[in-house]
Amino acid sequence: MSSAVYPSLKGRHVVVTGGASGIGGAMVAAFAAQGARVAFLDILEDESEALAEAHAGAAYPPVFHRCDLTDLDAVAATFAGLDPVDVLINNAANDDRHSLAEITPEYWDDRIAVNLRHFLFCAQAVAPGMKAAGGGAIINFGSISWHLGLSDLVLYETAKAGIEGMTRALARELGPDGIRVTAVVPGNVKTPRQLRWYTPEEEAEIVSQQCLKNRLEPDHVAALVLFLASDDGRMCTGHEYWVDAGWR
Template sequence: MSESDQAIFPDLKGASIFITGGGSGIGAALTEGFLAQGAKVAFIGRSDASEFAAEMGEKYGNAPLFIQGDITDMAQLTGALEQAQAAHGPVTALVNNAANDKRHSAEEVTEDFWDWMIAINLKAYFFACQAVLPQMRAAGFGSIINFSSISYMMGNAGYPIYTTSNSGINGMTRSLAREFGPDHIRVNALAPGWVLTDKQKEMWVTPEALEGHMERQCLPDTLDPEDIVGGVLFLASKSSRMMTGQALVIDGGVVVTG
C-alpha cells in the first residue's frame, strides 16, 4: 500500500505516540505511518536507529525522538516513556511492538532463556502499560496497542515461549481494558500474520515454508510491514473510540472464523 492510499485520522495530528522497537521492521513502518499523520513519535530500540530518525525528519519535517535502550531493563523503558512525555507531552498512544521470535524447542529451554524470552515478549509489555497509565490519565484518554501474533492461534511449533507470550498478551489486554476503561483508556491487541520483514527474509523465509504458509491464506499476496500500519492507526485514533479489549487480526485470512 502506498503512502497516499492510507486513510487520514485528523485526531492523530500532533498526538504523542510511543512505539517499542520503532526503528526497524514493522516498527519502522509504524513510526513512518504516524509521522505521515502529523503525530509526534518517540520510539525505543536496542540498535542504533539515529540514521532512520534523521531520514524521517528530512522526509516529514518532523523527526521522531529515538531513544536507544533495552525494553527488558525496566528503568530504561520507563525512563524512555518519561523522555517522550517531556518532549511531546503525555503519551496518548502506546504501541507495544518489540518482540523476539527466536526459534527454540521445548527440550532445549533453560530457566535463563525462559526468563529472557518472557522479559522481551510479555514482561516489557505489562510494565510499559503500567508506566504510561499516569500520562494517559493526565491527558484524559489513551489507546494501548499490544502486538501479539497468529502463531499461538495456529498452534505453531518451534518457539513455544513466544507463542505462550502471545497468548498471555491477549489475556493481559482483556484484563487491562477492564481495569483502565474507567479512565477512558482503551487496550487492544493486534495479531499480524507472517509479515515479510528483512529479518524474517534473512532468517526464516524459505520457498518451501512460504509456499506452505501461503496455501493457508485466503488472500494470495504476502504481508509487508506497511500492511499492518492502517490497523494500528485505526486503533490509536478516536475512530475506534468504543473498541477495547479486542484482538484485531491482520494475516491475509489464515486464522479465519466461522
C-alpha cells in the first residue's frame, strides 16, 4: 500500500520523545522517509543506535540524543543544544501496571514525571523558536485507556487524561503565534511492549470489539501524525484525533 508524501515536511526539524522503539520508532522512520530532519530522545541506547543505523541512508539520518525526560535539567540542556524545532512529538510514556493499594506518594511523583510532566516542559522549550518562525506543531500522545477505564492503570490514565486537557489549554495559549497543538489517541497498537500485557486470546478479544477487524500497527499511528505535523493539517488544533480501528 502506498503512503502519502508531504512536501511541507521536507527539511522540517522534528523532535520525537521516546523515539527508540514501538510507535516512537515508527514515527522516527516515517519522518525520516519524508525528508525531515529528525532528532529523537530516549534512554534506550542500544535500540536507539540500531534505529539510527537502520535509517543512516535517509536524506537526513535521524539523530539520537540520550535524555532522561524525568530530569528537567537534562531536558532543558538537550533542547538548548538543538536547532529550533518545527514539530514536537511528545510521545514518551510508560504504562506499567499497578493497583491502587500499591501507590505511594513517591510512585505518584515518579509516574507523573514519566507520563505527564515532561510534555509541558518540552512544549515550553520549543515554543519560543516556533513563535519566532511564525508557527509550528506540537503533537501530544494520549491513550484510549482512560476513555475505556482499563484496570490496573490509574496513574497512567490520570496522566493521559491530563494530557488531553493540557493539549486544549496550550492550543488556546499558543494559537495566536501560529502554533498548533493536537493530541493523538491510539487504540491498542501491536508493539513488543503491548505483547507483554496481552495473550493472543486477549488480542483477539480486542479486535472483536473494533469496527475494523485488523490489528493496529505503529505505522497506522505514524500516518496520522504525519498529516497533523504537515501543512495539510494547518487548521487542526485543540482536539484529539483517534486511531483505534473503532474500538471505543
